[in-house]
Amino acid sequence: MLSEEEVKHIALLARIxxxxxxxxxxQRELSAVLDFFHELEAAAIDDTASAGDIVGITNVARExxxxxxxxxxxxxxxxxxxxxxxxxLKVKSVF
Amino acid sequence: xxxxxxxxLVSGAVTATTLAQKYLTAIEQKDGELGAYLxxxxxxxxxxxxxxxxxxxxxxxxxxxxxxxxxxxxxxCIAGERATAGSKILDNYIAPYDATVIERLKKxxxxxxxxxxxxxxxxGSSTETSAYQKTKNPIDTERVPxxxxxxxxxxxxxxxxxxxxxxxxxxxxxxxxxxxxxxxLKPTYGRVSxxxxxxxxxxxxxxxxxxxxxxxxxxxFSRIAGLDARDATTQSWNGKPFEEYxxxxxxxxxxxxxxxxxxxxxxxxxxxxxxxxxxHFKALGASVHEISLAHSQYALPVYYILMPSEVSSxxxxxxGIKYGLNINDQKDSTQETSGLLETYLDTRxxxxxxxxxxxxMLGTHTLSAGYYDAYYRKAQKVRALIKKDFADAFQKVDVxxxxxxxxxxxxxxxxxADPLKMYLSDIYTVTANLAGVPAISFPIGVIxxxxxxxxxxxxxxGKWFDEETLLRAADALExxxxxxxxx
Numbered sequence: 001m002l003s004e005e006e007v008k009h010i011a012l013l014a015r016i017x018x019x020x021x022x023x024x025x026x027q028r029e030l031s032a033v034l035d036f037f038h039e040l041e042a043a044a045i046d047d048t049a050s051a052g053d054i055v056g057i058t059n060v061a062r063e064x065x066x067x068x069x070x071x072x073x074x075x076x077x078x079x080x081x082x083x084x085x086x087x088x089l090k091v092k093s094v095f
Numbered sequence: 096x097x098x099x100x101x102x103x104l105v106s107g108a109v110t111a112t113t114l115a116q117k118y119l120t121a122i123e124q125k126d127g128e129l130g131a132y133l134x135x136x137x138x139x140x141x142x143x144x145x146x147x148x149x150x151x152x153x154x155x156x157x158x159x160x161x162x163x164x165x166x167x168x169x170x171x172c173i174a175g176e177r178a179t180a181g182s183k184i185l186d187n188y189i190a191p192y193d194a195t196v197i198e199r200l201k202k203x204x205x206x207x208x209x210x211x212x213x214x215x216x217x218x219g220s221s222t223e224t225s226a227y228q229k230t231k232n233p234i235d236t237e238r239v240p241x242x243x244x245x246x247x248x249x250x251x252x253x254x255x256x257x258x259x260x261x262x263x264x265x266x267x268x269x270x271x272x273x274x275x276x277x278x279x280l281k282p283t284y285g286r287v288s289x290x291x292x293x294x295x296x297x298x299x300x301x302x303x304x305x306x307x308x309x310x311x312x313x314x315x316f317s318r319i320a321g322l323d324a325r326d327a328t329t330q331s332w333n334g335k336p337f338e339e340y341x342x343x344x345x346x347x348x349x350x351x352x353x354x355x356x357x358x359x360x361x362x363x364x365x366x367x368x369x370x371x372x373x374x375h376f377k378a379l380g381a382s383v384h385e386i387s388l389a390h391s392q393y394a395l396p397v398y399y400i401l402m403p404s405e406v407s408s409x410x411x412x413x414x415g416i417k418y419g420l421n422i423n424d425q426k427d428s429t430q431e432t433s434g435l436l437e438t439y440l441d442t443r444x445x446x447x448x449x450x451x452x453x454x455x456m457l458g459t460h461t462l463s464a465g466y467y468d469a470y471y472r473k474a475q476k477v478r479a480l481i482k483k484d485f486a487d488a489f490q491k492v493d494v495x496x497x498x499x500x501x502x503x504x505x506x507x508x509x510x511x512a513d514p515l516k517m518y519l520s521d522i523y524t525v526t527a528n529l530a531g532v533p534a535i536s537f538p539i540g541v542i543x544x545x546x547x548x549x550x551x552x553x554x555x556x557g558k559w560f561d562e563e564t565l566l567r568a569a570d571a572l573e574x575x576x577x578x579x580x581x582x
Contacts, residue, residue: 007456010456010459010460010463011456012440013459013463014407014443014452014455014456014459015411015414015436015439015440015443016440016443016444016447016452016455016456017440017441017443017444018444026453026456029453029514030453030456030457030460032514032515033399033453033457033514033515033518034457034460036395036396036399036515037396037399037400037470039392039393039396040393040396040397040400040473040474040477043390043393043473043476043477043480045473045476045477045480048476048477048479048480049476049479050472050475050476050478050479056559057285057327057328057330059327060327062324069191069192073191073192076174076175076189076191076192077191079189079191080187080188080189080191080417080418080419081417081418082415082416082417082418082419082420082421083421089416089417091416091435092423092434092435092438093434093435094435
């Protein structure tokens with residue numbers, strides 16, 4: 001079973017805030033699913049290559065070019081900004 | 096049904112506007128109880144219908160789907176419309192652009208009635224993880240419609256849309272179609288553009304149609320399929336509409352029946368229905384062959400490693416910065432925080448529901464240093480073996496038949512307490528996503544539970560990019576069932 005510390009660590013890596021009283025439930029639920037994964041141990045995979053892609057596709061490259069959404073397109077994007085200042089997206093300082 | 100409505104539109108027996116109004120009224124009257132829709136777009140639906148009527152008045156030829164009202168799962172973007180994907184984190188999100196499938200549907204003249212309810216970010220098998228509402232199964236309102244495209248399935252089954260779009264990552268089109276007694280198609284990976292679909296697990300997701308008949312599903316599918324420069328996984332297609340392959344002829348078709356999908360534990364009533372379906376196929380001149388998909392036993396653990404891994408990465412974009420919910424309340428958190436980190440933690444803590452958080456955390460764990468080889472890498476290898484099983488099977492047979500689900504629709508709350516129990520309902524559907532093959536679910540009978548006849552679905556899986564054969568076989572069987580009924 002995952003420890004309290006492990007659950008806290010995973011939650012922080014995942015950028016999900018959790019409270020002390022939520023921890024036991026996550027410990028139980030996540031551990032149950034991780035235990036389920038043990039079924040894979042029986043699979044013989046020594047010589048198997050990884051499934052990189054499944055339908056035989058190849059890389060497609062396009063010209064590195066910016067698309068202009070026009071004014072109405074820009075407004076539609078800006079309308080979804082949680083916070084803005086002078087028409088710019090406002091973000092909390094990183095440092 | 097679509098062809099019939101199309102003929103009525105062309106002959107002038109009905110106008111697109113009255114047709115749209117009829118469905119909008121049905122939604123008004125019934126959806127309060129059913130909960131299939133999250134948003135109803137009355138104005139734009141009527142506007143589109145009016146433009147189809149204008150074309151008809153001018154004597155122009157209209158597309159088969161023009162003026163036919165449908166519904167769109169809420170994780171697919173329509174410019175100017177709210178798109179929540181069933182999550183509070185996108186409660187106020189207005190999509191700034193059309194998904195490719197929407198662009199194509201609009202071009203064909205299809206009328207879009209609104210956006211349908213779904214499990215939050217398509218994570219669930221009952222639509223119960225939606226942050227907004229429950230959707231009831233129209234056949235028995237005490238039961239779930241399946242998920243994650245539960246709203247899309249319920250809307251069609253209840254007559255609140257002629258067709259709908261869903262998305263399928265591990266069964267999310269086929270399982271609700273089976274539970275609601277309709278048809279649902281998951282196309283080959285790469286057949287339909289995912290541009291404008293909110294990504295859940297990018298190597299598994301596909302958009303597909305739900306409808307009342309195989310032909311209707313084929314008609315909608317033909318309008319959304321094909322190459323798109325904005326989704327590099329899409330492949331070109333000869334453009335021949337899929338509905339034109341539905342000849343009813345399956346003579347000589349080789350149908351594989353995987354022994355692994357018919358275990359002793361399978362509900363005998365479901366086995367009975369699949370046996371009947373196979374008898375019908377034989378009567379039509381198809382042959383039935385026992386095959387093995389030996390690695391299918393690992394499909395669920397492989398799926399529940401790969402999918403959350405991709406989820407954890409795809410859902411990192413919901414961070415309270417560029418769009419959606421933004422919360423920073425610094426209350427009783429266990430983590431040490433600064434301003435920006437606090438915003439991430441709080442936004443995602445309040446914005447996501449439990450199932451989504453569980454999967455993000457699971458995926459974060461399986462991808463983290465020290466666990467990557469044991470989980471993710473191993474699962475990718477087994478995925479290759481699962482795919483090989485299919486390639487080998489398709490040397491011997493043309494399509495593969497199985498039940499869609501191990502049981503009929505279950506009751507609300509029956510599986511919510513135990514995530515693993517819910518995951519097991521995907522047992523027959525996840526393999527098609529892992530292998531990338533197309534798969535369709537269609538009604539093959541009913542089983543009686545507490546006085547209600549609950550539909551069950553049969554599933555056909557086909558070769559990569561061979562939806563033609565899949566649809567032709569499903570359509571032939573549908574006709575056979577219909578002729579049995581009328582006799």
